[in-house]
Amino acid sequence: MRSNHFIFIAAMAAFTACSQGSANSNATSEPSFAASTDMAPQQTVQWGPAPAVFPPGAEFAVLQGDPSKAEPFTVRLRFPNGYKIPPHTHPTTENVTVLSGTFLTGMGARFVESELNAYGHGDFISVPGGHAHFAMARGQTIVQVNAIGPFALTYVNPDGTPVTR
Numbered sequence: 464m465r466s467n468h469f470i471f472i473a474a475m476a477a478f479t480a481c482s483q484g485s486a487n488s489n490a491t492s493e494p495s496f497a498a499s500t501d502m503a504p505q506q507t508v509q510w511g512p513a514p515a516v517f518p519p520g521a522e523f524a525v526l527q528g529d530p531s532k533a534e535p536f537t538v539r540l541r542f543p544n545g546y547k548i549p550p551h552t553h554p555t556t557e558n559v560t561v562l563s564g565t566f567l568t569g570m571g572a573r574f575v576e577s578e579l580n581a582y583g584h585g586d587f588i589s590v591p592g593g594h595a596h597f598a599m600a601r602g603q604t605i606v607q608v609n610a611i612g613p614f615a616l617t618y619v620n621p622d623g624t625p626v627t628r
Contacts, residue, residue, distance in 0.1 A: 510541060516616055518548055522610040526607075530614040539607050542600035548599045550574055557610045559588045562602025570596050572619045595619050 487498030513521035520543050539562070550572050550593035559566070568588060574597045581601070582588060590596055 466588070492499070508539060510539075513540065518549075528612070530610075530612045532612050535609070535611050536614070537538075537607065537609050539605060542606075544600060544602050544604075546600040546604075547574065548598040550595050551592070552593055552595050552617050552619065553610075554613075554615055555592045555611055557590050557608050560607045560609075561586045561588075562605040562607055565601035566604050566606055567599040567601060568596060569598075570594065586607045 503609070508524045508526070510522045510524050513523045522541040524539045526537040526539060528534050530536045530538065542564070561582045561584055563584055566582045566586075566588075568582065568590075569575060569578040569580065572595045576599070578597060
């Protein structure tokens, strides 16, 4: 059985907007999303680029709710092979289900590839709010994140903050 303490994260952040030009890696980004109230099958999911808080290459889709509000929401994140999410925290618990590919996660303030745990199709990870974690994708990977907003992502290390687009 996999431990709830090994997290997902990577994804969640896919909904936050990073402050343009911010040099403070501990700055919390504020979410900016357009949410859909439709329960759409995966083939009709509308994918778009992830917010600038993520390194380039990730895509996301809001399925339900509004991550910027204090309400439940559901989002999906799609990552290319080798995609990495630097160590970060969220203020609320995020529940992640792997839909395809392999999602690798680890706990802590440093990205240590040898400490990643692999999760595959159907696996579930629950990451408590405030716990530093990092992630990586093996193969094209899609995860679904369920949480209660408002959503925010805070990078732990100054060198972990992605360049904004």
